[in-house]
């Protein structure tokens with residue numbers, strides 16, 4: 001494809017990518033000013049075109065017709081449950097034509113139904129430009145192949161095994177023949193199948209998968225099936241990356257893990273710094289706050305609720321949205337990039353277990369899909385009793401197939417590798433909360 005025939009979105013992505021390469025080293029004052037202007041435009045749009053914000057932002061407008069910094073900080077944060085309850089109210093009734101085509105995406109579902117959000121071509125362009133900046137920071141060669149082992153769609157409780165199709169992943173503004181090919185495989189397939197598939201790659205390539213899946217692959221006996229392939233780096237997302245896993249990856253694959261933090265609702269939020277290991281906030285496209293329980297701003301190093309305002313979500317504006325993750329701000333990075341940083345331990349408490357040697361994070365889709373097979377009719381949750389000790393608490397309707405506890409214990413013990421004690425406990429009240437929702441993991 002010649003440059004003249006490229007879709008307009010590819011040109012826009014390239015322009016934004018070039019702009020982001022420069023802005024990550026711009027004076028912080030310039031970044032802050034740009035973010036304020038972008039935020040102001042978003043607030044005006046949300047108040048004018050969405051029922052939810054028409055109601056919730058009225059009264060915050062100053063005499064200038066704008067919502068100032070104090071007004072913004074007085075906007076109540078919202079969580080996923082609130083968005084689900086008021087769902088139609090978040091959809092913009094007048095999306096600017098310049099934001100392009102709209103589509104609905106589903107977020108991952110750990111319990112209950114996935115959340116639907118509206119994305120536009122503009123949100124995709126902003127995310128693509130930022131992810132290519134991330135790749136560029138790690139000198140990623142976007143003309144090489146990418147082997148992706150992820151959930152086949154946003155709805156992670158699907159149980160199908162292999163899922164292969166082919167596409168390109170490299171810069172959309174270069175001809176297809178110069179773009180890396182994308183090869184996909186399902187994370188719900190067995191380690192042996194994944195390893196055999198990775199062993200078929202003959203040229204150097206990149207691997208993209210979840211940290212928990214990488215952990216399983218590297219601990220698996222099948223690892224020898226792809227030990228001779230040349231994986232240049234592992235791109236990860238979706239879960240925290242432990243220092244142990246980074247070290248194991250270096251030892252066994254001879255390469256680094258390159259991680260970023262993103263959510264389906266808000267897009268790309270922060271990317272690992274190649275030098276410090278902190279995560280640079282994507283300041284140009286997302287306003288990130290870390291808040292205390294009382295809504296106050298956390299100090300640097302203080303753990304709080306990650307709070308996001310994606311600045312290009314004109315189809316489904318989310319202002320001060322809390323996806324449920326905890327994070328800590330970091331001090332200015334030594335690498336020369338001026339984008340503010342989060343520390344590397346962004347995590348979701350309800351997906352996190354303490355397992356003797358450290359914090360472990362579940363890949364909800366993987367765990368739930370397997371437990372749904374082992375306990376097809378049961379309602380269950382994992383209860384952290386103390387460090388390294390979890391209970392599988394379950395109940396099932398009268399007449400349903402009984403849970404085979406030994407299978408559950410064997411699966412969970414092997415899944416977590418580290419020293420962990422698993423006890424099954426039947427409890428008719430499991431999973432019942434007043435809101436009808438429950439977390440996969442909770443602590444006593």
Ligand SMILES: [Zn+2]
Pocket residue numbers: 273274275276280333334335336337
């Ligand atoms: Zn840095």
